[in-house]
Amino acid sequence: MQYLLSGITTGSIYAIVAIGFNIIYNTTGIINFAQGEFLMLGGMISISLCSVMPLPLAIALAVAVTAAVGYCIELLFVRWIHNPTVLRMVVMTIGISILIREIALHVWDEKVRSLPYFTGNEVTSVSILGARISPQILWVLGTCALIVVLLNLFYGRTLLGKAMRACSANRMAASLCGINAGRMVTVSFMLSAAIGALAGCVISPMTQTQYDCGTSLAIKGFTAAIFGGLGSSSGAVIAGLLIGVIEAVSISVLPLAYKDAVTLTLLLLILVVRPSGLFGSREAGALKEF
Amino acid sequence: MKRFVAIGALAAAVIALHLLFAAAGAEYLLVQLTMAAYYALVVIGLCLLMGYAGQISLGHAAFFALGGYTAAVLSTNSFTQLMGAPALERLVHWGLVTAGTDAYGAAAHQVPVWLSLPLAVAAAAAVALVIGIPVLKLKGHYLAMATLGFGTILYRIFLGTRLFGEADGISSVRPCALLPGLTIGGDTALRTQNYYFAWALVLLAMVLSLNIVSSRAGRALRSIHGSEEAAAAMGVNTARYKLYVFILSAVFAAVGGFFMTHFNGGIGPAEAGIMKSVRYVAIVAVGGMANLWGSLLIGVLLNFLSLRGIFGSYDDAVFGALLVFIMALAPDGILRREFLHRIMRVRIRWPFSK
Amino acid sequence: MALLEVNNLCRSFGGLRAVNNVSFRVNTGTIKAVIGPNGAGKTTLFNLIAGALKPDGGSILFNGRSIYGLPPFRVAAAGISRTFQNIKLFGNMTVAENIMVGRHTRSGSGFAASMLSLPRTRREEREIAERAAELARLFGIEDVLDAGAASLDFGRQRAVEFARALASEPQLLLLDEPAAGLNIYETNELAKRIVRIRDMGITILLIEHDMSLVMDISDEIAVLSYGEKIAEGPPCNVRNNPQVIAVYLGGDVAQD
Numbered sequence: 009m010q011y012l013l014s015g016i017t018t019g020s021i022y023a024i025v026a027i028g029f030n031i032i033y034n035t036t037g038i039i040n041f042a043q044g045e046f047l048m049l050g051g052m053i054s055i056s057l058c059s060v061m062p063l064p065l066a067i068a069l070a071v072a073v074t075a076a077v078g079y080c081i082e083l084l085f086v087r088w089i090h091n092p093t094v095l096r097m098v099v100m101t102i103g104i105s106i107l108i109r110e111i112a113l114h115v116w117d118e119k120v121r122s123l124p125y126f127t128g129n130e131v132t133s134v135s136i137l138g139a140r141i142s143p144q145i146l147w148v149l150g151t152c153a154l155i156v157v158l159l160n161l162f163y164g165r166t167l168l169g170k171a172m173r174a175c176s177a178n179r180m181a182a183s184l185c186g187i188n189a190g191r192m193v194t195v196s197f198m199l200s201a202a203i204g205a206l207a208g209c210v211i212s213p214m215t216q217t218q219y220d221c222g223t224s225l226a227i228k229g230f231t232a233a234i235f236g237g238l239g240s241s242s243g244a245v246i247a248g249l250l251i252g253v254i255e256a257v258s259i260s261v262l263p264l265a266y267k268d269a270v271t272l273t274l275l276l277l278i279l280v281v282r283p284s285g286l287f288g289s290r291e292a293g294a295l296k297e298f
Numbered sequence: 299m300k301r302f303v304a305i306g307a308l309a310a311a312v313i314a315l316h317l318l319f320a321a322a323g324a325e326y327l328l329v330q331l332t333m334a335a336y337y338a339l340v341v342i343g344l345c346l347l348m349g350y351a352g353q354i355s356l357g358h359a360a361f362f363a364l365g366g367y368t369a370a371v372l373s374t375n376s377f378t379q380l381m382g383a384p385a386l387e388r389l390v391h392w393g394l395v396t397a398g399t400d401a402y403g404a405a406a407h408q409v410p411v412w413l414s415l416p417l418a419v420a421a422a423a424a425v426a427l428v429i430g431i432p433v434l435k436l437k438g439h440y441l442a443m444a445t446l447g448f449g450t451i452l453y454r455i456f457l458g459t460r461l462f463g464e465a466d467g468i469s470s471v472r473p474c475a476l477l478p479g480l481t482i483g484g485d486t487a488l489r490t491q492n493y494y495f496a497w498a499l500v501l502l503a504m505v506l507s508l509n510i511v512s513s514r515a516g517r518a519l520r521s522i523h524g525s526e527e528a529a530a531a532m533g534v535n536t537a538r539y540k541l542y543v544f545i546l547s548a549v550f551a552a553v554g555g556f557f558m559t560h561f562n563g564g565i566g567p568a569e570a571g572i573m574k575s576v577r578y579v580a581i582v583a584v585g586g587m588a589n590l591w592g593s594l595l596i597g598v599l600l601n602f603l604s605l606r607g608i609f610g611s612y613d614d615a616v617f618g619a620l621l622v623f624i625m626a627l628a629p630d631g632i633l634r635r636e637f638l639h640r641i642m643r644v645r646i647r648w649p650f651s652k
Numbered sequence: 653m654a655l656l657e658v659n660n661l662c663r664s665f666g667g668l669r670a671v672n673n674v675s676f677r678v679n680t681g682t683i684k685a686v687i688g689p690n691g692a693g694k695t696t697l698f699n700l701i702a703g704a705l706k707p708d709g710g711s712i713l714f715n716g717r718s719i720y721g722l723p724p725f726r727v728a729a730a731g732i733s734r735t736f737q738n739i740k741l742f743g744n745m746t747v748a749e750n751i752m753v754g755r756h757t758r759s760g761s762g763f764a765a766s767m768l769s770l771p772r773t774r775r776e777e778r779e780i781a782e783r784a785a786e787l788a789r790l791f792g793i794e795d796v797l798d799a800g801a802a803s804l805d806f807g808r809q810r811a812v813e814f815a816r817a818l819a820s821e822p823q824l825l826l827l828d829e830p831a832a833g834l835n836i837y838e839t840n841e842l843a844k845r846i847v848r849i850r851d852m853g854i855t856i857l858l859i860e861h862d863m864s865l866v867m868d869i870s871d872e873i874a875v876l877s878y879g880e881k882i883a884e885g886p887p888c889n890v891r892n893n894p895q896v897i898a899v900y901l902g903g904d905v906a907q908d
Contacts, residue, residue, distance in 0.1 A: 039439040085626055094438035095354055096629050099583055102356075102576055103621025110615035223572060227450065230443055265458025272447040272454075279444045280432035506767045513766035513773060514752075514759055514780070517745070521753045524742025531702060531736075533728035533757035533820060542763045588744065 011256040017145050017214070019252020020152035021047075024207040025229025026236060026244035027159065028200040034176035034239050035189075035196040038097045042081065042105035043204060044226025045112075049074045050205025051217030052112060055121045063126065071205045077108075078201025082194050105222065112219040123212040144213050151210045155203055156245055172196060176239070224268055228255075231275040301508050304591065305501060312497045316490070327606075328493040329484075332561060334601040335496035337362075337578075339554030341597035342503045342590060343547030344578050349587035350511060351543045352523030353434060354442050356575050357449025358551055361422050363456060363570030365552030366559035368418035370468035371461060372409040373560070411474040415556055422552030423545050425452075430544040434537065446572065453570040467566030474560045482560040492561055499557070500594070503550055507590055519543055520588070573614055580621045586631025654713075655680045655824055655855050656701070661710035663700055670696040672879040673710075678824070678872075683846065683856045685866040688876035689899060694859045695737060697876070698828055701857075702734050703727040714824070729757045733822035735813045737829045737859075743802035747793060747812050750801045751784040754819025787815040791845075807838055818849065825849065827858035831865050843869050863900075867891065875899070 025043055032040045054063075054070035061069075081104060089096075125132070127143045134143055163169040174182040175192040183189045208217065215221075232251050236243025251271060258270040319327050340362050347353050389395040396410045409417070433444045456462045463469075473483020480495060481488055510516045518539050521529035530536050559565045568574070581600055585593030600617075603609065609616045624631065654677040663671045670693045678684045688694050699705040701712060703724040712720045719727050733754070742750050759780055761773040788794040791811040796804060801812055810830070817825060827846070831839045839862060847869055850856055860866045866873060866887070873890045875883040883893045890896055 039443070085622065089626065093629075095348075095352070096625050098354065098439060098442045099579060099621055100625035103580070103618045103625065106573070106576065106614055106618025107622060110612065110618060114611070114615075227443075227447065231447075234440075234443070263458060265464075266454060269451045269454040269458075272451045275447045276433070276444055276451075279436055279440055279447075509769040510763070510767050513769065513777060514756065514761045515763045515766035517749055517753050518756060520745055520749070521742045524744045525740045527704065527724075528736065528740035528742065529753070530724035531704070531728055531734050532753050532816065533725050534753070535725045539763070546763075546767075 011260055012253060013141055013145060015253035015256030016249055017148050018255065019249035020149055021207055021211050022228045022232045022251055023245045023248025024152055024155060024203060025225055026232035026248050027241055028204045029229060029233040030239055030241055030244055031196050031200040035172060035192050041098065041101040041226065042108060043229060044222030045105050045108040046074055046078065046201045046204030047208030047225055048112060048217060048219065048222040049077060049108065050208030051212040052116050054209045055123055055212065055217060058123060067209045070209060071202050074205035075198040075202040078197040079194060082197040086193065087190065109220055109222065116219060118219060120216045120218045122216045123209060125213045148210050151206065155206065159241065168195065228271050231271055234275065235278050305505055308504065309501060316493060325489060328489050330602050330605040332493045332496045333558060333605055334598045335500045336554040336558040337601045338500050338594055338597045339503055340551040340578050341581050341593050342507055343550030345582045345590050345593040346507055346510065347543050347547040348582050349589060349593065350516065350523065351519040351540060353540055354445065356442055356446035356579060358578050359574035360449040360452035360570045361426065361548040361551035362555035363452065363565065364422050364425060365418045365555030366565040366569060367456060367462055368421050369414060369556045369559040370471045370565050372414040372417065373471055373474065374468055411476060418552050418556045419549050422548045426545040426548035430541045434540040434544060449575050450572060453567060456570050457567040465567060467564060469564035471559055471563050482557055484561055484563050496557065499553065504590065504594065511590065577617050580617045584620055584624050584631055589631060592631055654678065655715065656857065657713040659711045661700060661712065662708045663696055663705060664708060669879045671700060674881050676874045676881065676884060678855060678857050680855055681853060682871040683850050683869055685870040685873045686859050686876060687866055687873060692876040693879040694876055695828060698826060698859055702732065702826060728820065731823040732826060733817040733820050734826035735817050735828055735830060737832060739809050739813050741801040741809055741812055745801055746798050747788065747801050748784050748797040750812055751787055751815045751819050752780050754816035755780045755783060757820045784819060787819055791815045806833055822854060824855045824857060827856060829859055829861060831860060831862040839865055
């Protein structure tokens with residue numbers, strides 16, 4: 009039960025990272041290898057701000073700043089490159105992620121930091137179904153659920169969301185209908201950065217934040233995104249939770265040091281056996297040119 | 299013919315650098331140049347794979363580390379405690395294990411280099427084969443992530459396993475006597491011969507790679523990069539060629555790692571890390587992708603500067619920045635004529651423009 | 653004698669039957685055309701023969717041997733060469749190198765031999781280069797041999813693709829809409845070129861939209877509609893087939 013809960017908690021973070029990948033992938037066809045860095049940035053900025061202002065305000069500001077960083081990345085590196093090859097964008101976003109990480113290292117040094125617990129402290133616990141859990145777990149789960157619900161509403165109900173979906177379905181057709189496809193790309197980068205930052209904040213009290221924590225989150229988030237079928241949000245959530253649980257179970261069987269190796273083996277297996285993911289259709293996956 | 303001239307020029311440059319440093323009393327620089335040469339082996343292999351065949355690998359540091367750890371494990375793990383066991387005596391009798399001393403002067407048994415080097419190569423080739431068959435079917439993002447994942451798995455295994463020394467890595471690896479009068483090791487007296495040996499390996503790798511590039515196999519590789527569908531329609535067995543070049547590049551990397559470990563006297567898990575892999579990719583990208591000479595030049599230059607500690611704590615940041623700006627401004631590398639022209643034009647116009 | 657024999661070939665995508673029970677044969681030394689309106693399944697049929705797609709059922713015999721379901725590189729090795737509807741040159745290579753890749757199946761130096769640059773390899777290399785130059789002369793592109801393939805104009809890219817396809821000395825040449833994007837003069841040139849290739853002894857199967865081209869040069873025509881073969885025969889017969897007219901001009905006209 010304890011494993012299951014901690015698995016679900018980290019899994020929900022992977023799900024959020026996966027959704028971040030999907031948002032950008034859907035509008036641009038780019039896998040943003042710097043996605044994990046958004047979480048790190050969100051955590052770090054909120055930790056710094058937290059000492060001078062109340063927690064909610066610090067988090068809100070951190071999310072806004074990270075969204076601005078997402079905007080800058082789009083503005084500086086993505087907007088004016090026409091017909092980029094996949095290889096070029098892969099290498100470039102990796103470069104961006106290294107840059108963000110190194111800047112973070114020089115701004116915040118390599119110390120591990122964390123936000124204070126949102127309610128109570130490390131030892132506070134609430135009892136649910138016989139298991140004693142930290143209230144922070146509830147915060148994480150609640151935030152992730154909220155993000156998923158809000159995103160669904162955003163894509164389903166608002167004009168902007170619908171325009172973004174149109175762009176992901178067919179960019180050319182969408183721009184012919186008068187949708188500013190370029191602006192949708194900007195929005196997707198900002199949205200993806202903001203969601204990442206928020207996730208980075210809520211998880212910080214439990215897992216701590218360090219300048220290089222983004223990479224492994226990104227890899228696992230990507231595993232979840234692929235597992236759930238690239239581009240599918242509901243798939244990402246289920247796959248993220250599943251991976252979290254698998255990882256938690258693996259710790260009880262194998263040494264802790266191999267935790268990442270287990271997830272990555274899973275990634276390789278999925279990529280090889282069923283690259284369209286659990287829920288993506290095989291035909292549609294085959295049609296996409298990568 | 300042009301090939302021979304270029305190779306000759308490289309050999310001449312290697313000798314000239316030695317003489318230059320010797321004359322300037324800076325022979326200690328040969329150490330970093332030797333290490334840069336071993337890293338260059340990885341770069342040459344990756345250039346074939348990424349630049350010519352168009353298959354990205356974000357896990358090549360793992361092959362380098364694999365070669366290095368094979369060298370380290372086989373030369374530091376003493377079989378002496380098995381002494382007296384008939385199995386060991388038989389191994390010694392066959393010459394598969396030799397008696398000697400470890401770094402502290404105690405009696406130890408090790409695997410001789412003529413066996414450990416082939417084992418390192420075989421290990422790298424075997425891993426490349428097993429990983430390559432499924433992974434090379436993937437394209438684009440998927441291939442990038444899969445190779446990144448594979449590299450990280452090996453990194454985690456090196457980091458988490460007792461045999462590989464966990465986070466400390468393996469140190470006090472002894473120099474290995476390759477031939478009479480040629481010993482791979484970090485001793486100051488061995489500096490010059492190690493320098494020439496490392497660069498002889500680079501020359502050999504360059505000759506082999508240049509031969510491939512300008513031949514039927516090289517055209518097949520490049521045609522895969524151009525259009526995999528059309529290449530297959532012309533009769534190229536694309537899966538097999540991708541696998542061959544993947545294995546070849548893994549072997550190059552493992553050989554580099556093997557000798558680097560004996561030269562340095564140790565290896566740590568950082569050699570297998572993502573940052574190292576990304577660094578190799580950055581070098582090939584800056585060198586101009588399908589450009590062996592460019593990649594070699596940039597690789598030696600950047601690794602030399604980095605090993606000299608020029609970039610200080612901004613070491614990784616420099617490579618990150620290079621990646622971003624090369625990909626944004628000059629995706630064909632900075633050694634291309636068009637890019638150099640563009641820079642020239644900017645310089646010429648600048649004083650006159652308002 | 654039939655060089656290529658296709659029997660009851662099928663392939664569907666999801667619920668769509670792109671190629672449904674199609675049978676036809678191509679006789680040695682002839683030009684056979686497959687025509688049909690957009691979406692009739694012509695390109696799918698082509699890809700099935702060339703190995704780019706796996707068939708669901710049926711049989712494909714080439715020279716009496718089955719090439720059904722073989723991967724593209726084996727089909728090419730068997731003696732079938734092809735061009736693509738939207739030209740697929742190796743843009744990262746020169747014109748000469750493009751044509752030389754076409755010699756792949758007619759040369760044997762492997763990876764190791766290439767790496768060591770053996771005398772045998774070097775000799776073979778020279779032969780490949782000479783043959784490529786010869787083909788370039790045949791198609792009037794000998795002056796751009798060292799140019800990057802991507803830098804050429806459309807017409808010349810087509811010529812390079814032809815030369816590359818012929819470099820393997822195929823028995824059967826598959827042409828996927830060779831006239832697409834060409835003007836009327838270029839199309840006439842193309843027609844002459846195709847006939848010349850046939851006269852060299854190479855059998856040709858082509859897919860085409862341009863009816864006049866097909867009618868002029870084909871020895872036999874097969875007509876596809878909605879994945880099924882609705883007519884087959886010499887051009888004059890096909891031209892007057894009411895079903896074909898209906899498909900091409902709409903049902904009403906045929907009834908008049």
